[in-house]
Every structure is written in structure tokens, then in C-alpha cells.
Amino acid sequence: MDLFLHYLTQPYLVTGIVYTLLITGLGLAGASVMGIVLAGMQLSRFRALAITARIYAIIFRGTPLILQMIFCYNALPMIGIKLTAVEAASLALALNEAPFIAEIIRANIISVDRGQISAGQALGMTPLVTMIRIVVPQAFRSMVPALGNEAVSALKNSSLASVVSVQELTLRSTQLASANFDFFSIFFASGLMYLVLTGGIAAIQIVVEIMLDLDHPNPKARFARLLPWYREPTVAEAETEPAVEEVVSTPLPAPSAKASHPVDRHKRAQAIAGSRPAIEIGALNKSYEGKTVLAGLDLTVRLGEVVALLGPSGSGKSTLLRCINHLESWDSGTIRVTGRQLGVDTDGKRLSPRAIADARTAVGVGMVFQNFNLFAHLTARENIAGPLRWVQHLSKFDADRRAMELLDRVGLSHRADALPRHMSGGQQQRVAIARALAPNPAVLLLDEPTSALDPELVAEVLEVIRRLAVEDGLTMVISTHQISFAREVADRAVFLADGAVVEEGPAEEVLTRPKNPRTAQFLQIISEDAALTA
Numbered sequence: 001m002d003l004f005l006h007y008l009t010q011p012y013l014v015t016g017i018v019y020t021l022l023i024t025g026l027g028l029a030g031a032s033v034m035g036i037v038l039a040g041m042q043l044s045r046f047r048a049l050a051i052t053a054r055i056y057a058i059i060f061r062g063t064p065l066i067l068q069m070i071f072c073y074n075a076l077p078m079i080g081i082k083l084t085a086v087e088a089a090s091l092a093l094a095l096n097e098a099p100f101i102a103e104i105i106r107a108n109i110i111s112v113d114r115g116q117i118s119a120g121q122a123l124g125m126t127p128l129v130t131m132i133r134i135v136v137p138q139a140f141r142s143m144v145p146a147l148g149n150e151a152v153s154a155l156k157n158s159s160l161a162s163v164v165s166v167q168e169l170t171l172r173s174t175q176l177a178s179a180n181f182d183f184f185s186i187f188f189a190s191g192l193m194y195l196v197l198t199g200g201i202a203a204i205q206i207v208v209e210i211m212l213d214l215d216h217p218n219p220k221a222r223f224a225r226l227l228p229w230y231r232e233p234t235v236a237e238a239e240t241e242p243a244v245e246e247v248v249s250t251p252l253p254a255p256s257a258k259a260s261h262p263v264d265r266h267k268r269a270q271a272i273a274g275s276r277p278a279i280e281i282g283a284l285n286k287s288y289e290g291k292t293v294l295a296g297l298d299l300t301v302r303l304g305e306v307v308a309l310l311g312p313s314g315s316g317k318s319t320l321l322r323c324i325n326h327l328e329s330w331d332s333g334t335i336r337v338t339g340r341q342l343g344v345d346t347d348g349k350r351l352s353p354r355a356i357a358d359a360r361t362a363v364g365v366g367m368v369f370q371n372f373n374l375f376a377h378l379t380a381r382e383n384i385a386g387p388l389r390w391v392q393h394l395s396k397f398d399a400d401r402r403a404m405e406l407l408d409r410v411g412l413s414h415r416a417d418a419l420p421r422h423m424s425g426g427q428q429q430r431v432a433i434a435r436a437l438a439p440n441p442a443v444l445l446l447d448e449p450t451s452a453l454d455p456e457l458v459a460e461v462l463e464v465i466r467r468l469a470v471e472d473g474l475t476m477v478i479s480t481h482q483i484s485f486a487r488e489v490a491d492r493a494v495f496l497a498d499g500a501v502v503e504e505g506p507a508e509e510v511l512t513r514p515k516n517p518r519t520a521q522f523l524q525i526i527s528e529d530a531a532l533t534a
Contacts, residue, residue, distance in 0.1 A: 013190065013193065016167060019161075020170075022090075023089050023093060023166065024093070024151075027093030027094045027097060028094075028154050029094075030090065030094030030095075031093070032101060034095070034098035039105035043110070056099060057102065057103070061099050065092060070163060071092070072089075073088035085166045101147070104150065108139040108142050109135055109136075109139045115373040116134055116135070119367075119369065119374075123360075123387040123391060123436075124358070124439070126353070138376060144209050145209070148201060155198055156194065265506075268491065269491065272302050272491060277336075278302060278443050278475045279300065279301040279336070280335070281333070282298055283332065284298075284330055293499050294316045294323070295499040296333070299320075299494065304473045304474075305475055306469045306476045306490045307478070307494055309321075309477060309478065311497055315496040315499065318370075320496070321445045324443075325360065337442070364440065364441040365441055365444075367444070372420070373432065374420040376421065379418060379419055381400065383431055384435045386399075387435065387439070388403070391439070392439055404416060412431060425453045426457030429450070430460065430461060433446075433465070433468075442475060444468070446465065446478040446479065449461055449478070449480070462482060466485070466488065483523065483526055487508055491506070492507055493510040495514075495518070495519045
């Protein structure tokens with residue numbers, strides 16, 4: 001035992017530990033940089049880059065690290081690249097670990113729900129902003145365990161540096177044991193040193209996981225505050241003790257006098273008829289893998305008009321809304337929003353993703369998704385304020401003030417610091433509506449805003465939408481199966497089938513006295529389904 005303890009403090013072995021940590025640190029640093037580049041290449045739209053990254057991964061994952069170290073130390077000097085033993089070992093470790101780290105990064109990035117990316121696009125975020133602010137923060141939390149395992153693996157693999165004469169821990173232990181023949185005590189002490197080092201990595205991993213936990217009871221302890229997407233809490237937040245969050249339905253504020261007053265349908269129709277077009281769609285065609293989704297569709301929506309899109313599943317309602325906001329491209333036809341095309345320039349040339357994002361911001365098209373698509377790592381307040389800072393470039397103070405105004409309007413100011421998963425479906429959709437309204441869009445698109453909600457939560461969301469139509473006179477296109485709501489709020493109903501407009505007209509007329517047999521059949525089926533679920 002005395003000899004064992006002596007070896008633990010032996011300067012000769014401590015020097016070996018220093019070299020082990022040096023090679024591991026340099027190797028992981030280089031592998032991290034290369035891994036990010038390789039992951040970016042594989043996720044790139046350019047096929048040549050993706051293929052190059054794949055070939056690299058096949059080569060360096062398919063050959064032993066010991067051979068790679070020998071190559072870096074002995075072969076590179078033949079082409080004029082001379083490296084010390086430590087440099088050669090660190091380079092080989094970096095080259096070997098890079099494809100593994102790249103796969104960890106890539107796998108976690110593509111695991112982020114696509115709805116989060118669509119929401120970022122709809123808010124006018126460029127691909128880079130979406131990646132930095134939305135995708136990476138969510139992916140990074142799930143990367144930590146795998147990255148921790150890879151760091152431990154790199155530390156153990158650094159022992160192979162002995163083949164190029166690096167005086168790391170394993171080689172020092174071997175040399176010491178060869179001198180005094182006390183193999184058991186020396187290698188037991190060496191193994192314990194490795195265990196302490198890998199245990200340190202495991203401890204760091206655990207601490208990072210805890211500090212990245214969004215549900216951590218002490219927000220000040222979160223490691224997330226050191227990351228670029230973190231926002232420092234306001235004074236009011238800092239002084240308020242975190243409360244236990246309950247997922248309950250919350251009432252809306254009392255309606256304004258304008259919202260309570262009956263709508264004069266005739267007067268409203270006359271005002272809309274005299275307004276200019278907000279959306280102009282001409283001969284729109286869209287197909288998926290040879291299946292027609294939109295077939296020569298024509299539609300015009302005027303400023304201040306509320307249009308309800310009706311039709312069976314697969315009729316093209318959601319695709320039409322996504323085309324209007326250019327979340328989907330189309331085969332032929334034109335779409336103009338407030339006189340401007342989102343996907344092409346004045347010469348008809350296709351725009352880059354960044355230019356399309358800028359165009360969305362300039363035109364002002366908000367979108368509310370049926371699955372809410374709130375950013376899971378952000379609170380209700382930050383879901384609204386964040387995009388205002390990143391896209392509209394508002395100050396933190398102005399963005400927070402706007403967020404609180406809108407949360408108050410939808411009756412959720414008391415849930416400002418709640419994460420989406422701590423809110424009911426109705427609350428999440430109300431936050432999503434507030435987020436879409438934050439930049440004051442000219443047009444608001446709503447894709448089945450109540451389809452993912454429990455029946456008891458539908459009314460609170462529909463009430464928010466109704467107030468927007470009555471109080472704000474906002475131009476809205478709503479895909480919905482809520483017939484009574486459409487009859488009450490919409491100015492015009494448009495029935496789609498097989499990607500084309502089958503019938504359109506004043507909502508009251510189409511929904512109560514349809515002229516087309518397909519419209520009548522659809523409304524009858526919806527009424528029967530509603531009666532069964534009532």
C-alpha cells in the first residue's frame with residue numbers, strides 16, 4: 001500500500017498526466033472545430049460538400065488511431081510537414097475524433113422538430129439566426145451526454161500517443177515498471193489516475209446537464225446564462241421567487257366595447273370591397289411526387305377581410321397557407337402579398353433563403369400553426385420578445401414591453417415566465433397568436449388553430465381570433481373546421497376540394513345555403529360529427 005500511495009504522487013507519473021491532458025485537450029479542441037465544419041458540410045444544400053464530409057468520415061472512422069498517429073509523425077515529414085511527437089499525436093486524435101463529434105452534432109440538429117424551424121422562418125428569421133437562436137440551443141442540451149462520452153474516449157485513446165514516443169501516463173508507467181518490476185502497484189496507480197481524470201469529465205458533464213436544465217429551481221445557476229442566446233432577467237423577474245406552475249385554463253380580459261358591439265355585415269362588406277388586395281393568387285399549381293395538391297387555384301383577399309378556408313383533409317388548405325408565406329415553393333403561378341412576391345425579385349429570379357426571410361419581414365405575414373410551434377427552450381415572454389430583437393432589432397426594453405402588452409391582451413401576462421411545456425394547449429396557442437401579432441403583420445395566416453386542442457380549450461382560442469377580426473380589422477386567412485365560428489367571424493368562406501376553389505362567397509350564405517353539392521355534403525358531415533362529439 002505504501003508503494004501504491006508513493007506512485008500516486010510520483011513526479012515521473014504526474015508529468016505523464018500533464019502530457020495526457022495536453023494531448024486530450026488539444027485533440028478535443030481541434031476535433032470540435034473540425035466536427036462543426038464537417039457537420040455543417042453534411043447539412044449543407046451542396047451535395048459535393050456532403051459527399052466530401054462522408055468520405056472523410058469513412059476514412060478516419062475506418063482506420064485505427066494508432067496508424068493515424070504513426071502516419072502524422074512519420075509520413076507527414078516526407079511532404080515537408082514536420083511535427084513534434086505531441087503535435088503529431090494531438091493532430092491524429094483531432095482527425096480521428098472529428099467525424100464522431102460531427103455525427104453527434106448532426107444527429108441532434110436534425111432531431112429538432114421541423115415545426116420549430118418553420119416557426120422561425122415564418123417570423124422572418126434568416127437561416128443563420130434560426131440555427132443560432134432556435135436549433136442550436138435545443139440541440140446542444142441533448143448533445144452533452146454524447147459529447148461527454150466522446151471526451152472520455154479521447155482521454156483513454158491518448159494513451160496510444162506512446163507509439164510516437166510521447167511521454168504520456170501509459171508510457172511513463174511502462175517505463176517505471178520496467179525499471180523496478182513492480183507492475184501491479186504501478187499500473188494500479190496508473191489506472192486510478194485515469195479513473196480520476198475520466199471521473200472529472202463525468203462530473204463536468206453532470207454539472208453542465210444540470211445547469212442547462214430549463215426547469216432548474218435556481219435560474220441564476222443555469223449555465224445557459226453564459227450562452228449567446230440567453231437574456232438576462234429583468235429586475236422584476238430577479239426579485240420574484242419562482243412559483244409552482246399549474247397548467248390551467250385562464251380567462252381572457254373583458255372584451256372591449258367595439259368587440260361587444262354587433263358587426264354591421266353590410267357596412268363591413270362595402271368597406272372591404274373598396275379596399276385594395278392584400279393577397280393575390282393566380283393560377284397556382286403545386287404537386288408532391290406527381291400528386292397534384294393545388295390545381296390552378298385563383299384567390300384574392302382584400303385588406304381587412306377575414307377569409308375562412310374550408311375543405312376535407314388533403315384539399316390543399318395548409319399547403320396554400322404555406323405557399324402564401326413561402327414556407328413551400330410551388331410549380332407555377334403567382335402569389336403577391338401587398339403587391340409583392342416573396343420568392344422572386346422584380347426580374348423573376350428566385351431569391352436566396354436569406355432574401356426570402358428579409359422579404360417576409362418587409363411584407364409582414366404572420367402565421368399561427370396548428371401545433372403551436374412555440375420555441376421549447378424559451379418562456380412565453382421570450383417567445384414573443386426574442387424574434388422582435390433578432391428580426392425587427394428592437395431593444396430589450398421595447399421587445400419585453402411589447403411582449404407583455406400582447407400577453408396581457410390574450411390573458412396570459414401571469415404566465416410570462418412559463419415554458420411552453422408548462423402551459424395548456426389553449427395557452428400555448430394564445431401565446432403563438434401573440435407572437436405572430438408582435439411585429440404588426442399586414443396579413444395573419446392561421447392553419448387549423450384549434451385542431452390540436454381539447455374541446456374545452458377551443459373556445460378561448462377562438463375568442464382571441466374573433467377579437468382580432470372585430471377590434472383590429474386584421475386581414476386573416478383561416479383554415480378551420482369550426483363552421484359556427486367561421487359563420488360568425490369570416491367575411492367570406494372559400495371551399496376547396498382537390499386543390500381548387502369549388503365555391504366561395506359571403507360566409508353566411510355559403511355556410512347556410514351552399515350551392516355546390518360537394519360543399520353541402522362536407523357541411524353536413526361536419527355538422528353530424530359536431531353533434532356526435534357534443
